[in-house]
Amino acid sequence: MILERYAIGVDLGGTNLRIATYKEDSSPNGMIADSIGLPTRVKDGPDAVADDMSGAIRKLLSKHGHGGFAGLGIGTPGPLDLPDGVLRNPPNLPGFDGYNLRRAVELRVGVPAIIESDANLAALAEFRLGSGKTYGAQSLCMLTLGTGVGNGIILDGKVWNGHNGMGGEAGHNTVDPEGEPCPCGSRGCLELYASATGLKRMAKDSRGSHANDSDESAILTARHIAESATAGDHAALAVFARVGTALGIGVGALVNTLNLPLYVIGGGMSASWDLFALQMMEELRMRSYVYRMNAPTEEESRVRSPRKTHVVRAELGSDAGILGACLLPLMQGRSG
Amino acid sequence: MILERYAIGVDLGGTNLRIATYKEDSSPNGMIADSIGLPTRVKDGPDAVADDMSGAIRKLLSKHGHGGFAGLGIGTPGPLDLPDGVLRNPPNLPGFDGYNLRRAVELRVGVPAIIESDANLAALAEFRLGSGKTYGAQSLCMLTLGTGVGNGIILDGKVWNGHNGMGGEAGHNTVDPEGEPCPCGSRGCLELYASATGLKRMAKDSRGSHANDSDESAILTARHIAESATAGDHAALAVFARVGTALGIGVGALVNTLNLPLYVIGGGMSASWDLFALQMMEELRMRSYVYRMNAPTEEESRVRSPRKTHVVRAELGSDAGILGACLLPLMQGRSG
Known part of the structure; x- marks a missing residue:
């Protein structure tokens, strides 16, 4: 046995x-x-x-x-x-x-x-058991959109920790130099626009001072905003478009820098993929000529061409x- | 023999x-x-x-x-x-x-x-024969400031090419989403602010329509602007401050993402290190908490502490x- x-x-x-x-x-x-x-x-x-x-x-x-x-x-x-x-x-x-x-x-x-x-x-899990396996990728970069924006990078099959464990903090890369202040000490970090917390803040800003100021959690609020957007609410749709723009700028820099075959968007917010993906891909195309040169055609997406750069939704959920x-x-x- | x-x-x-x-x-x-x-x-x-x-x-x-x-x-x-x-x-x-x-x-x-x-x-040369050797670093990221901004990444002793040779194009990472249009198709790329070409454009903009519109090369003009800045010219100093800000944002994202022990600034423009380094380091400190957590003290800089993140001028020149x-x-x- x-x-x-x-x-x-x-x-x-x-x-x-x-x-x-x-x-x-x-x-x-x-x-x-x-x-x-x-x-x-x-x-x-x-x-x-x-x-x-x-x-x-x-x-x-x-x-x-x-x-x-x-x-x-x-x-x-x-x-x-x-x-x-x-x-x-x-x-x-x-x-x-x-x-x-x-x-x-x-x-x-x-x-x-x-x-x-x-x-x-x-x-690592997404690499071994999720989209990494599906696409046969040796390397990937993942953004986890939750209350913050986490980032993990797998290079040639191994977690890239950096020289003392602090690699993969792209959630705090600047996407808007004059943007909102971030608790990390910078301004305009990706996390401020592509997290549930950011979504809540942006929705509140767009509704002005009459905003619902209840202390419901960011995750819960993000779900409500997604429901409004799906129902066609213009303000909610605009907020998700901003999520897409920020992600396009952020992912664009990661594509230019690392040129990996696979970029994965996960975390609770990725459930709203349909609400931000179009804007994200449009911005990404504009921001990164490395992406444009490696963007898959519809057919290449379907057959998961290994020579191309794929930007996809995570396959694994909260586990x-x-x-x-x-x-x-x-x-x-x-x-x- | x-x-x-x-x-x-x-x-x-x-x-x-x-x-x-x-x-x-x-x-x-x-x-x-x-x-x-x-x-x-x-x-x-x-x-x-x-x-x-x-x-x-x-x-x-x-x-x-x-x-x-x-x-x-x-x-x-x-x-x-x-x-x-x-x-x-x-x-x-x-x-x-x-x-x-x-x-x-x-x-x-x-x-x-x-x-x-x-x-x-x-x-690669800087890694084997220049600052990489001096600092005993296994990995480094280099920006070469010339007529454009080149980028090379060495991870664990090897050139990181990405999956089809297009890694290391961080010169086209966005540092100002609403910035100048770039020939690459994006706007506000690092290259537009941290290259000789960018320096020439910014100096011309700051001098308004009375600008010297001769067709002298960007490299030559960059040298003239550096001379003016060294002589105390406020407009020229301001242009170099903008070089520093753009580099601080760009390097900050590379530190957050990769967490390497060494970032190297080379190329012709690095001769003007003293004119932009202060602003670059200030912006970098603000933009990257990963850098702040790993910033060397004066003493750690002097002894080149291998646990810290060093941002230095390239040791090798145009060779x-x-x-x-x-x-x-x-x-x-x-x-x-």
Whole structure:
């Protein structure tokens, strides 16, 4: 009997914490099993969160045993200082700056852990199990449009971490030099126009001072604005056009710089693909002559020509991050 | 007696054509020997240029012999379609679109050639013999500020070509979405503000309609504007400040995306480093929190701390392109 290998993955968010197992030989689309969901007790500090996380990991470990255990992968909001695995000022995890989450979990659980930013893990999962697989791409660049804009880059099959773990922060590339101020300290970052938070702000601005100022979450508001746009509301459509313009400028620079075969748009906002994609592609064509020279015809899109540059919607949904966390130790185990 | 290995390199520009030899064991800073300079006969068509180039290569080959010959490297203006080596719409070489320069030279000379874009070769030379060596960096990103803005990216010791040879075109990344129209079809590209051509245009704009409309070359004009700025001319200083702002935005996005240890500014315009560097670094600090988190202190700059992100002036001068062309076959020979 061959022992089935499995990995444990962790997805640490500012609100929710998920721990799950993933079996190497499960369905081609990547099946997560035994998912444990917990609230992230940010207010109780990083040690409390590490305690919760480690408790759930131990539970899964004792259930599935150490025999086929391939490793533990942890995804956290970036940026991370690698190879140490120290969190650096994560905006959604106040109080975690300088915290060595990897070591904290390793000490509690007694197994080695690999840590990586959630956007990089989403890109890795999309590369191995989603559009990367569909297109047979060796490299891709993914933008995850959620409350912020995450970015993960896979070059020649591996996550590009940069020299100390902070690569793939294109969500903070400038798309409008004189634009809105960003909490990162700059102005006019891509994230301010292509995230749920940005969508909420732009919709509020376009409705003027009579805006609905309720404290509903950006994600919920983004859904409402998408519904209005789908129903033909001009203001809502204009806001999504601005999302497309910002993405076209941002993706254009990534195409000019990296010339990859595949650019992937994921995250919750990508559900509204039909509301921004046309504008995004039009802007991209204008902004990037490298894209224009490599833009697929309709037929080349259909057959997924490997010589062309494809810009597509992510195939994996909200499980991409935790799937990537599980893939990380399985891939390391394979090459080691 | 050990036979000294040598390579032949070609630097094909829109105006000048240079062919030279380079000995592997020459001085640490990379000595070019036996340089042959010719005008580029663009008007006579690509075959005439290939004839001139091949004649000079044969001359050098017969002088130095086939014994120690390591190979032939050719640098051309980008973009190139790789691995075929076909030129794609090079703006400074009208009539060369679709021309397979590599094959044309191989047929004429009878030895295999490697072809690469000039900006990538400058980056490679800077990596092996210039600032990359000084800083012990494994990766770097270089912007070459000439009549345009070239870009070359070295990742883990190798030129990043992208999936079909068009990587490293960050000179056409947008730094001002509503900015000047660019011949590439976009608006507000970095190249429009950080090249000699851009400097000339901005200086003319700032002097209004009374501007000197002589047809002196952009390079010459850039030198005059630099002299005025050095002498304290406010308008000229303001133009260089705009160069710095554009570079800060452009480099900021490259730092956020790639997180490399080293960013290098080269090309003729980099002689005016003192006139734009302050503004560039200030803008970069504001634009990129990834840079701020990795910015070296004065002491860390002095000791070239490998954990930090350094933005520096290129060490090699105008020989960088042809040096890179020579290094290409020598590096291939080494790893092969």
